[in-house]
Amino acid sequence: MDKYRRLVQMPCRHTLTSLFRVCFVFNLGFAWTCFAQTDLVHRGVPEQVQQINQLVAEQWQAYNLRPSPPASDAEWCRRIYLDILGRIPRVEELDDFLGSKDKDKRSQLVNRLLYDDTYTEEYARNWTTLWTNLLIGRTGGTDNNSQISREGMQKYLRDSFARNKPYHRMVYELVTATGSPAPRNANFNGAVNFLIDKVNMDDAAQATAATTKTFLGLQVQCTQCHNHPFNEWKQDKYWEINAFFRQTRARNAGRRAAAMNETAELVDVDYRGPAGIQDSAEIYYDLRNGEVAVAYPVFVDGTSIERDGRVDVVNRRQKLGELIVESPYLGMTMVNRTWAHFLGYGFTKPVDDMGPHNPPSHPELLEYLTNEFRKYDYDLRSLITWIVLSQPYALSSKISAGNKSDDPLLGETPKFSRFYVRQMRAEELYESLVVATQAEGTQGSYEEQERQKNLWLRQFASAFGTDEGDETTTFNGTIPQVLMMFNGELMRAATSSDRGSLIARLANNPRLKDRDRFVYLFKAGLSRTPTRDELNLCEEILKINRGNQTEALKDVWWTILNTNEFIFNH
Numbered sequence: 001m002d003k004y005r006r007l008v009q010m011p012c013r014h015t016l017t018s019l020f021r022v023c024f025v026f027n028l029g030f031a032w033t034c035f036a037q038t039d040l041v042h043r044g045v046p047e048q049v050q051q052i053n054q055l056v057a058e059q060w061q062a063y064n065l066r067p068s069p070p071a072s073d074a075e076w077c078r079r080i081y082l083d084i085l086g087r088i089p090r091v092e093e094l095d096d097f098l099g100s101k102d103k104d105k106r107s108q109l110v111n112r113l114l115y116d117d118t119y120t121e122e123y124a125r126n127w128t129t130l131w132t133n134l135l136i137g138r139t140g141g142t143d144n145n146s147q148i149s150r151e152g153m154q155k156y157l158r159d160s161f162a163r164n165k166p167y168h169r170m171v172y173e174l175v176t177a178t179g180s181p182a183p184r185n186a187n188f189n190g191a192v193n194f195l196i197d198k199v200n201m202d203d204a205a206q207a208t209a210a211t212t213k214t215f216l217g218l219q220v221q222c223t224q225c226h227n228h229p230f231n232e233w234k235q236d237k238y239w240e241i242n243a244f245f246r247q248t249r250a251r252n253a254g255r256r257a258a259a260m261n262e263t264a265e266l267v268d269v270d271y272r273g274p275a276g277i278q279d280s281a282e283i284y285y286d287l288r289n290g291e292v293a294v295a296y297p298v299f300v301d302g303t304s305i306e307r308d309g310r311v312d313v314v315n316r317r318q319k320l321g322e323l324i325v326e327s328p329y330l331g332m333t334m335v336n337r338t339w340a341h342f343l344g345y346g347f348t349k350p351v352d353d354m355g356p357h358n359p360p361s362h363p364e365l366l367e368y369l370t371n372e373f374r375k376y377d378y379d380l381r382s383l384i385t386w387i388v389l390s391q392p393y394a395l396s397s398k399i400s401a402g403n404k405s406d407d408p409l410l411g412e413t414p415k416f417s418r419f420y421v422r423q424m425r426a427e428e429l430y431e432s433l434v435v436a437t438q439a440e441g442t443q444g445s446y447e448e449q450e451r452q453k454n455l456w457l458r459q460f461a462s463a464f465g466t467d468e469g470d471e472t473t474t475f476n477g478t479i480p481q482v483l484m485m486f487n488g489e490l491m492r493a494a495t496s497s498d499r500g501s502l503i504a505r506l507a508n509n510p511r512l513k514d515r516d517r518f519v520y521l522f523k524a525g526l527s528r529t530p531t532r533d534e535l536n537l538c539e540e541i542l543k544i545n546r547g548n549q550t551e552a553l554k555d556v557w558w559t560i561l562n563t564n565e566f567i568f569n570h
Contacts (some may be wrong), residue, residue: 045107048372048386049426055365056392059415065322068395068418073098075396075570076106078527082424083342084113084567086126087431090438091523110388114336114381116128124162127380129427130341131157135194142454147250147264148193149181154450156190167334167378168325171215175322180265191268196250199266204245205305212241215324217354239285239295244320246271246283247311268317271309281309299323309380309388329354331370331378336360338380341370342387344420345408361413392416421570427453429567430490435495436524436561437502497550500562503557507550514542517553525560 054457060067071079077097081089089097097109117506132140132153141150179189181196198206212218251265273281283295297316303323306314324330324563332352340346347360360366369388376382387393395418403417414420424432430453499504502524506517518538522530528537542552560566 011324036284044384045389048369049389051368052386052390052392055057055362055368055391056416062415063405063415065415065417066400067391067404068398068400068403069392071396071419074528076394077109078551079393079419079569080109080113082428082432083388084110085119085122086129086425086428086432087122087248087435088525088527091520093525094523106394107389111387112463115461120162126427126431127161128154128157131161135210135469136197140197147181147252149183149435150193152181152188152190153193155183156193159190164379164381165382167373168330169378170328172321172325173209175215175324176315176318178266178268180263182263184355185263187265189266195248196264196266199245199248200250204248206243206244207248208238211324212300213318213352215333216300216327216329217336217348217352218329219353219355235285236285236293237294237300239283239293240298241289241300241320243283243295243297244316245271247309248283265316268311268315270311271316273309278309279313280307282307298328300329301327322359328370331373332366334378334380335366335369335373335383338383339387342384342393343414343416344422345414346471361405361415369393393419395419397421419570421568424567424569428569432491432566433494433561438505440526491558491561494561495554497554503550503553507553514539514549517549518556521553521557521560525557525566526563 037453059065074094077094078088081087083092097282100108100430102108114123132150132464135157136148136153140146141148141153159165172189174194177189177191177195179187179192180322182188183190195207198204198210201207209219224550225290247268251267252263257430268333270278272278274284275282280296282465284292285295287293296304296307297319298569299320301323305316305319308314333352336346336348336354338350340351347362347366348358349355369383372386373379373383395416397419399418403415406412406417408414408420483568495503497507506512506520509517512520515535515538518535519529522528522534538552538556541555545551545555
């Protein structure tokens with residue numbers, strides 16, 4: 001790196017030199033250039049978007065905040081591809097959007113990404129990834145002793161998102177599913193993968209906690225052994241929900257069955273209770289004072305069902321699914337989770353803890369979007385459209401003098417007066433590298449692409465796992481992460497000059513001038529054109545490499561891919 005020593009010392013604020021510095025120190029202090037502003041409100045904007053804008057603006061006024069200026073079209077375009085498809089835009093897609101003179105081009109792009117058949121597979125893939133990690137974890141189904149089929153979970157979710165299955169129907173299927181988890185089996189039902197490894201563990205403790213937390217935003221697991229010290233959820237509430245799962249069993253589960261290749265299956269069976277009385281099958285649990293209490297299936301809103309433990313009399317899990325679908329918490333939790341996906345923060349923190357002890361930051365907006373979501377039959381694509389066309393989503397990530405106090409990283413409640421910069425998920429980084437280097441056509445079938453991605457993600461989990469063994473999706477600047485990004489196999493492939501690679505195609509294209517090649521790399525990696533200073537520096541790098549275009553392009557490309565500007569969603 002000696003050939004860059006003089007360049008790194010150049011006092012250029014917005015040049016590629018700054019990018020070199022960033023990729024070595026991994027700081028968060030990069031500055032964003034504010035491009036020409038685009039009108040936020042166009043004709044024909046859905047009323048839901050206007051209501052979002054109004055209710056968020058009321059918060060700005062109440063806290064004396066002035067929002068950041070609008071994001072440029074290039075920034076917004078990169079953002080929307082990352083959040084909806086899980087990757088940055090291709091150069092051709094970026095140029096097509098930026099070249100459009102249509103005042104309604106943002107709405108048109110959103111509709112294209114959500115409804116055009118060209119993007120259906122990518123849309124379904126991204127949301128399948130998000131929900132697979134949410135329902136079974138990033139490593140769920142990778143353990144040989146697990147009955148989870150990751151392939152089966154992904155197939156169910158991919159089909160659901162591709163067909164735009166209503167969210168409440170998907171939840172009902174996940175909660176009530178029976179059958180086998182693997183696609184190769186005759187009674188395959190991919191939805192069972194959510195519960196199949198959870199119902200036999202500790203009297204369905206994991207099933208109870210995961211179901212209420214994921215779909216209702218209620219963390220009743222804290223009350224398994226005692227009353228919650230900070231909210232109204234009591235110990236009986238946990239066991240009343242737990243009673244809904246006592247008829248459910250995973251057959252042929254466990255290491256012995258897995259070793260014998262027995263087919264796992266999630267089934268509903270009669271439950272007799274400890275006393276063996278089927279028509280009033282109860283649960284006993286210990287109180288902190290040493291006494292024993294009894295519980296029957298009762299939903300979080302106090303609705304009780306038939307106590308009989310016989311499946312042909314009352315299927316408890318089906319009743320639970322019906323109650324969840326009718327609960328106001330269902331839509332509220334999904335709205336909160338979706339808002340957090342696109343805006344960086346939800347209306348509550350955590351997003352899946354929405355009890356009365358944790359009031360939302362924007363209660364009127366949360367209630368309004370929940371009601372609209374339900375009115376539109378829990379249509380996820382409609383919800384996404386409202387959020388991404390709103391003013392808060394369209395703001396620049398640049399902090400202004402009028403909104404310095406709006407900083408959730410300092411513990412402040414988010415007011416969404418700017419777009420909060422956030423790190424790419426591991427999957428987004430992978431998909432973006434694949435797109436930026438134009439390697440999509442060389443990966444094989446969908447299954448092969450997923451296999452290659454999962455191999456890299458396992459390396460990522462090993463390199464970035466926390467001391468507690470948690471699964472992580474963020475980049476925190478650890479030495480293993482820096483080394484993997486600098487010299488890892490994926491990065492070496494991305495910067496390769498082998499025949500057919502992006503670098504080779506650019507270097508060997510006689511119709512391109514030197515500057516055109518560098519401009520293309522900036523568009524491919526950062527979704528923007530380089531500044532004049534950055535272009536001048538690129539030309540100086542070409543001189544340092546004695547006119548060797550291939551080596552100069554590799555140096556610039558490696559630097560672009562290792563900047564915060566590439567790995568952050570801004």
